[in-house]
Amino acid sequence: MNQNRLEENLNEYLHNLGSMFSSSGGNPDLKKYKQIDMRIRQTVLERAKYRCQTCSIKFTPNIQPKFQHVNGSIKDNRPVNLKALCSTCFKLVEKNERVDPLTRVQNIMKKVFNKK
Ligand SMILES: [Zn+2]
Numbered sequence: 001m002n003q004n005r006l007e008e009n010l011n012e013y014l015h016n017l018g019s020m021f022s023s024s025g026g027n028p029d030l031k032k033y034k035q036i037d038m039r040i041r042q043t044v045l046e047r048a049k050y051r052c053q054t055c056s057i058k059f060t061p062n063i064q065p066k067f068q069h070v071n072g073s074i075k076d077n078r079p080v081n082l083k084a085l086c087s088t089c090f091k092l093v094e095k096n097e098r099v100d101p102l103t104r105v106q107n108i109m110k111k112v113f114n115k116k
Contacts, residue, residue: 003060007050036067036077043079054089066090 044067050059059065068083068090069076085093092108 003058006060010050034075034077036082040077040079040082041065041067044082044084047079048084051084052086052089053083054085054092057086059084059086063087068093 045059045065048065050065051057052059052063052065057063063086065084066087066089067077068085070081070083073081092111095107
């Protein structure tokens, strides 16, 4: 399968990239996470098993992952604060970044149910 091969290549690539970074070590302070770098992407994507964490669609070159900030702070790019989403699901939460989680969920539900 094409997709599996792609995932293998991506895994290998990210693994190599990750080992490049790992030597730097250090404490996970927020300054280090100003940007969502490849290493953070790797961690989040691996955790999400390369699927959208909302609708479970598999990421491909055509479906690029977007990253939602779980606690709403766009400056907090620690992997634990990031959720891998497809662009469709990201659109639903994008506007709600910085809004409390319950309101966010309610907004998503509203949109989902109003779509019909
Ligand atoms: Zn999705």
